Amino acid sequence: DTGVSQNPRHKITKRGQNVTFRCDPISEHNRLYWYRQTLGQGPEFLTYFQNEAQLEKSRLLSDRFSAERPKGSFSTLEIQRTEQGDSAMYLCASSLKGVEETQYFGPGTRLLVL
Amino acid sequence: AQTVTQSQPEMSVQEAETVTLSCTYDTSENNYYLFWYKQPPSRQMILVIRQEAYKQQNATENRFSVNFQKAAKSFSLKISDSQLGDTAMYFCATISNFGNEKLTFGTGTRLTIIP
Numbered sequence: 001d002t003g004v005s006q007n008p009r010h011k012i013t014k015r016g017q018n019v020t021f022r023c024d025p026i027s028e029h030n031r032l033y034w035y036r037q038t039l040g041q042g043p044e045f046l047t048y049f050q051n052e053a054q055l056e057k058s059r060l061l062s063d064r065f066s067a068e069r070p071k072g073s074f075s076t077l078e079i080q081r082t083e084q085g086d087s088a089m090y091l092c093a094s095s096l097k098g099v100e101e102t103q104y105f106g107p108g109t110r111l112l113v114l
Numbered sequence: 115a116q117t118v119t120q121s122q123p124e125m126s127v128q129e130a131e132t133v134t135l136s137c138t139y140d141t142s143e144n145n146y147y148l149f150w151y152k153q154p155p156s157r158q159m160i161l162v163i164r165q166e167a168y169k170q171q172n173a174t175e176n177r178f179s180v181n182f183q184k185a186a187k188s189f190s191l192k193i194s195d196s197q198l199g200d201t202a203m204y205f206c207a208t209i210s211n212f213g214n215e216k217l218t219f220g221t222g223t224r225l226t227i228i229p
Contacts, residue, residue, distance in 0.1 A: 033216065042118075042205050042219030043159075056215065091159070093217075101147045101209055103217060107158040 004106035006092050012112045013082055020078045021109045025094030032075050033103060034067055035091040036060065043091050049075060050097060082113045116141045118206050120220035127196055128228050134181075135191045135223045137206030143167075146210050148182065148189045149217070154202040162204070165189065193225075201227045 005024045013019050025032045030051050035043035046065070047057045051072035061067075064082075069075040079086055089110050093103040117140045127133040139148070150162040165173045165182050172180050177197075181190045193200055206220040 031215070035217075040221075042207070042221050043217070044219075045216035048215060058216075102149070102161055102164055103209075104161070105151075105159040 004092055004094050004104055006090075006106040006109050008109060009107060010110050010112075012114065014114050015082060015084060017082055018078065018080045019082060019111065020076055021090055021092075021111075023075045023077070023092030023094075023106060025074070025092070026096075026104060029094035029096050029104075030072070031095040031097045031103075032069055033093040033095075034075070034077050035093065037089040037091055037108070038087075046077075046090075079111075082111075084113050087111055087113045116143070116146075116208050116210065116218040118208055118218050118220035120206055120223050122223045123221070124224045124226070126226040126228055129196060129198060131196055132192060132194045133196055133225065135193075135204050135206075135225065137189045137191070137220060139187050139189060139206070139208050141187070141208060141210070143210045146208055148180075149207045149209075150178070150180070150189075150191045151205045151207060151219075152200075152202045153205065153222075154199075159205070163191065196227050198227050198229060201225060 007022045033048040034046040037043040049069040064080045067077045089108045091108045092106045095103045119138045146167045148165045151159045152162045153159045163175045163178050177194045179192045203222045205222045207217045
């Protein structure tokens, strides 16, 4: 296992369509995080899981966003009825709670909503 | 709430020179961690260096070192003998040891190493 992976790397969609992104964390990591990064800004927290439990959601995560982590392994982030304002890089990170607080990031999924 | 401020949007330096990136933060926590992450153009974010707030000794990783001033809530990154591969966005970030589990990032500094 070489790190956090995310698919797809790029997604172009039309406004109003639904999109789903996948994140595979480092295999032994129990924490998984989603962040959103817009151009020229630092990443902003969206939500995180410990194992399969979703422990916190940012107010940035509107009702159109949903995230899951079934069985505490990979995670999916779905955006329903996409809007142009959803265009951003969506980053996933994972960490091993109780061992170290460092979060390791995936390459991200760049979303463009037309 | 935690905040992180990076006051230098862009910097450039000649190859082999030393450069220091500034970061200040605000937190009400006593136990927290500080990080510098590097994000090269079109590539993923990678950890450069981390510092536990309870440790007084400044962290170092090869050519990278920090100047951690806890009372001043300052956490600067020094890159020695800069290399072309150091060209990237650099983000300062903090996380609390408990409770608030999310990383709070600054807006980043775009560093360009000039050949």
